Amino acid sequence: SQKIEQNSEALNIQEGKTATLTCNYTNYSPAYLQWYRQDPGRGPVFLLLIRENEKEKRKERLKVTFDTTLKQSLFHITASQPADSATYLCALDVRANNLFFGTGTRLTVIP
């Protein structure tokens, strides 16, 4: 069956450290992979998109990797801050009519 798994439901990290979130998938062949941030009571907000032929993408303190052989994406936040605390969702862009979402990882950055 098709699955998208994000490594853990919750991740606590000390301020200033690098947070690494994992997204693993099975039985999908995504052309693109996206990461979103969701704050409580709000809709997801787009952060980054990476194509299947890209190994790495960066935006400010964010970095995403995409390994189609391992069927895995890693999402890094460097120099993490309490304001980075949120739930982070990965989404597979498989075909035109849908984004398939993981269940998310709730990140808490401890001051």
Next chain:
Amino acid sequence: DAGITQSPRHKVTETGTPVTLRCHQTENHRYMYWYRQDPGHGLRLIHYSYGVKDTDKGEVSDGYSVSRSKTEDFLLTLESATSSQTSVYFCAIRDSLMNTEAFFGQGTRLTVV
């Protein structure tokens, strides 16, 4: 913020009653989606639209119908609400097919009692 508005933001309804949720966009995006979000399941697609009067089913479409009579409005109807449809509903829009981000509304929290 992308111009996308959901209404109502909160609703409590009784089992067996019909309910309609509205999504309104001012971005003129072609593609519109309805998702539901439940603990442990993430976001799951209910229905989507690829143009006026053009809609199709998603993963969890049973018990739901949609209509899109204008580019800017996408309505989700629960024909006869059940407790299993208690959820948070999100509308999303996209400008084109793949390789573009989705913009989400603020969500509608629906409780069926």
